[in-house]
Amino acid sequence: MITNYTLLFYLKKPKKYESGPMPIYMRIKVNGKSAEISVCRKASPDRWCSKSHRENGTKDSTKGLNSYLDNLQKLLAEAHLKLMHERKKITALSLKNKFLDRNDKYYLILELFKAHNAEMESMLGVEFEPNTLKGYKTSLGHLQNYIKTKYKKADLEIDRLDYSFIRDYDYYLKKEAKCLPVTVAKYIKHLKKIVNHCLKTKLLKENPFSEYKPKLKIRERDFLTQEQLDRIITREIESQRVEQVRDIFVFCCYTGLSYADVKKLSRNEIVPGIDGEQWIMTTRKKTETSSKIPLLKPALVIIEKYKDHPRCENDGIVLPVLSNQKMNSYLKEIAKECDITQNLTFHLARHTFATTVTLTNGVPIESVSKMLGHLDIKTTQHYAKVIDLKISKDMQALRKILDEQVD
Structure with missing residues (x-):
């Protein structure tokens, strides 16, 4: 059975956007479910055509951008053809992963966090203490609630973990979870450990923490006179x-x-x-x-x-x-x-x-x-x-x- 797909290039409005170019994303849709990929390009809203899903104009930069998007469309078609030849199930996510050359294996944030905690639990008394594991389990709970609240999902692909994700998670811990600044810093540090693992194993190409600057003020240490x-x-x-x-x-x-x-x-x-x-x-x-x-x-x-x-x-x-x-x-x-x-x-x-x-x-x-x-x-x-x-x-x-x- 042939499973078809649809592809749409669109401009994604960033948070606190005021003016200027917007990032271009491609949305893959299969049987009502979709997956998004950033194309790492931007376009001005007043030059973007919502019908052709390309930029209007005759400038060399416009021609170059539209040619780039045409090439991505061809690469997606090739990925779709490969899945069909391999007789593998075609979903928006499997097509996205094939397009990104991930060998059909996709990684989820909470799944990786749970695997980390399971490994830590196996090393109790050798490398870690029970209280350390307890802290990571609490951290995982907050991350689960954050993803469920913000994204309305049980888990999220690791490539969705970017600067905005971290900044909004920081805000969530302070505002919604009512965590103290020092506790927020601890939970962000836990997430950073997972990110570092993903960077070392090439699951992430860029470090989402590179632009993140924690706003923790060092508390003065209390002591007895x-x-x-x-x-x-x-x-x-x-x-x-x-x-x-x-x-x-x-x-x-x-x-x-x-x-x-x-x-x-x-x-x-x-x-x-x-x-x-x-x-x-x-x-x-x-x-x-x-x-x-x-x-x-x-x-x-x-x-x-x-x-x-x-x-x-x-x-x-x-x-x-x-x-x-x-x-x-x-x-x-x-x-x-x-x-x-x-x-x-x-x-x-x-x-x-x-x-x-x-x-x-x-x-x-x-x-x-x-x-x-x-x-x-x-x-x-x-x-x-x-x-x-x-x-x-x-x-x-x-x-x-x-x-x-x-x-």
Whole structure:
């Protein structure tokens, strides 16, 4: 059975169009269903003929454009003939893919995203953590809703993924999904990972992210002042479990370890350093980078306090860390008891180490970056922007020097 098709060249009006040439698209239609392809050419609306679907005029540029469109029409006819000879089903999409020389295999955005997540799931515990997979699954859900809302489809061909797609998805996440800017940046980053895969495997010829510029403003890192930290340290706590959480939080304030890293910290990772003092020599779970941290006295006191704890002795760990959910729940109790207004979480301890404990006391930012296990010192520089106390101390020292020079 012969399946016929229709071909139409038309001008597609861009969003926020005001004036000037419009992109030319070709629409292939088979049995009521259509597929579109950009011809990578433009034409002025006042010169375009809606009957002939060509540009009017006798200019060389017009003749060249119309000749180009005639050639595309011939190439589509050849693609249609090839499908017939191969006795393959002719649809708008199969004809489009044959025309584009895709060997009848077309790729869908959500299909590729799902394949990525399935591969990630197979690597849990080896290369990825469950929370990472959870984030990508949530990201996939938002992308599904966006495509369904905007395009009224269950999935979309990968070649539809262009700058406009990304820009509108960014807007959707902020406006419709009510995501915070930092969350939007994370989901866009997930999509970019899929795009990079498509670029490397030649599924995409051009990078749709080349013109996209995220508008994320770096949030200032919140942290505890020394006075607030001292308040937590000296607070009398009746509950042994809450006291244990407080101690581990304080330990992280003086070491910069994240929850994941302090939980896995083993006793054999506490070793003599280059200066003969006790150091933490560990590898960050998140980035797998080396982290070497000289232990300060408050941290050493806490290690000594829990050295005989049954869990620490049995498992060879430094501290008896509870689940993240329980730890953060107890931290809220501690914050209330100590009149701490900040949202007391384990990551706040890491911020406090970077600011109050180290940078404010004159530790060079390069050393802080190394101890935190940052891959890029720019990440550490975000902390340096919030240390007014350090600036004040530096300026006081400068005033003293200048005053002595005047005298």
